[in-house]
Amino acid sequence: MLKIDQLELGPVQTNCYIISDDRKECLIFDPGEESARIHALLKKKNLKPIAILLTHAHFDHIGAVDDIRERYSIPVYLHHLEKEWLSRPNLNGSGKYPALPDYRIKDADILLTDEENLQIGSFEIAILHTPGHSPGSVSFSFGNEGFAIVGDTLFRGSIGRTDLIDGSEKKLLESIHDSLLTLPEHMILYPGHGLETTPEQEMNSNPFLTGF
Template identity: 45%
Template sequence: MKWTQLPLGPLQTNAYVLENDKKEAIIIDPGSEGPALVNWLQEQALHPLAILLTHAHFDHIGAVDDVRSKFNCPVYIHSKEQDWLTDGDKNGSSRFLGTDAITAQPAEHIIKKEGALIVGSFHFTVFETPGHSPGSVSYYIEEHSIVFSGDALFAQSIGRTDLPGGHHDQLLESIHEKLMTLPEETIVACGHGSPTL
């Protein structure tokens, strides 16, 4: 498996594109610049199988509908944030962007609990890692020693908890119980900034 980090939009939110040798792909958190992301995927001759969302803050969902409509691929999100996609107040875009609220169509697949998630040849373990937001999840690929943590954990930092639904103690618990228990060699591919290598 190959993975590529693509910082998108004014907040430089990391979208991650995972691909196998068949040129099938998984897109994690396509946050912005939908047309440019679609063009890049086409230039790479990739065939997205699914969009996985670590959470539904506006800077992580802005290109969801562009990618989904072009490649006809389903979206996965945790149940606690499934209605955030269609609601600019809940996903924060109304608060930060005013009338230019960012929304997306509802997700096709709702994650209701932790465990295995298999899409094509891609095998993930889903961890519930709330605290930054109530429905935050992390996607771990044990075979490749990498976890896509969204905004829960960054290199030498943690996610903010002052947004609606955030909870500092809950985030620390998520990090200590779910992410810090992963093997030492695990790469943390986070929502902003550089991965821990």
């Protein structure tokens, strides 16, 4: 059984997830900031990172990418539609806020296609393309383990914002309906911010999904 550690990082408390197996290898999802805290958790639990996976390339999900990548010499996975976003503040959103520095991250090492299955070490992951919050937003489904990392597509009682570059409420709702609400109803969905939820809970109580 896989283990899940969660850190809330950076100015908007972005969820970073560290998924580890029995061999102590781990995947790091959305290391948004505060790399020292990530390093400390890895050291405390004696974990060996083998990859960084990004649900999308907004600034609050990518701030610690280069530090983590270089320290552990591991690849970064990102959807191909956001290939240029890591290095361009006008796309990753950091350029929108004068109080923030411009985030310029090195290119991803591996670009994901719309739908595919990944095998990274012992980890089996289904990639679900869930655009709307951003064009290259993806969710990572660990079907055999009963959970998925869904980024900023769906939150407990809410949905991702769609007023940023290339956002689309129509596409977001289609992604939620077609890719997330069709997952097993008790599957745990881990979002980019806030608390986990399930498809059943959101179908029953999320006001943004009325009529689905």
